[in-house]
Amino acid sequence: MAIAKAERLMNLALCLLGARRPLSKRELRGSIEAYLEAGSDDSFNRMFERDKDDLRELGLVIETVENLEGEVGYLARRDSNRLPAITLDAEEAAALGLAAKVWQQARLAGAASGALQKLRAAGLPEDVDPYGSHGALEPRIPVHEAAFEPLMLACRDRRPVVFDYRKASAAHPETRHIEPWALECWRGHWYLAGFDRERGAERVFRLSRITGRVRARGTGFTAPVPDVVTVRETVRGWAGETADRSALIRLRPGAGYPLRARATKVRELGDGWDELEIPYGHGLDAWLVEFGPDVVVLEPAELRADVVDRLRAVAKG
Secondary structure, three states: HHHHHHHHHHHHHHHHHHHHOOEHHHHHHOOOOHHHHOOOHHHHHHHHHHHHHHHOOOOOOOOOEOOOOOOOOOOOOOOOOOOOOOOOOOOHHHHHHHHHHHEEEHHHHHHHHHHHHHHHOOOOOOOOOOOOOHOOOOOOOOOOOOOOHHHHHHHHHHEEEEOOOOOOOOOOOOEEEEEEEEEEOOEOOOEEEHHHHHEEEEEEEHHHHEEEEEOOOOOOOOOOOHHHHHHHHHHOOOOOOOOEEEEEEOOOOOOHHHHHHHHEEEEEEEOOOOEEEEEEEEOOOHHHHHHHHEEEEEEOOOHHHHHHHHHHHHHHH
């Protein structure tokens, strides 16, 4: 339905932009297939008025003109709908070129490549390196999960979805009915934030734990969508970025460098282990499990129990 409406709006915009004189409703109805298929004059009139308003909200300047016979016509003059020339200095063009090169996911790679070519035409010289002084670093947003693309589209279209999700502490996946808000990347992992209809609360899901296919289910959200800053903070908290206390762990020397980078205290024990004090927040148990036998949790007791439960779930397969 969304694609059909977009196609109808595009056809109407092309008709209005391509006409040399104002076109009446009758002429527009005869030129656009979707209008021809309208069941009645009232249905067509409602559809046309909505489409006209939508195009105006998108920025298209549509004039209403009345001819000598009193018939109303519509016209979108090209000179009224032409964007001003875009000029970019070298730094602006390089910054946008860098952004265009970030995406490596297949569906977005073509669009990013096309955008880069347009930036070249708009002022990015061929000899300008989009990476500037950071040529040794090549930015990437890795996307390996099959769920990313359908969830990205569902977030954009505000469309509820259903998928099977396996928590780190569970042996089998559970079906989730979600109103998706946004996708966020933290520490190289993608997370979906949204409203869980069955639990009646916001939830965050790691895409790598979604099993099977993401299915669309109906239209319309039942819960308000928070602004992007709130969603980002929610993901940050669920991904273990927000810590309100400390945990004590043992870590093998030469292992767990991300843990060492976050440690507030490190002590060499001399028996093949180091002792680390690290910030403890939501999601730390799932992160520690990723280091397998190189990590032993000493305290607090609830964190140790959570890690043990997750390891047992993994062992059960």
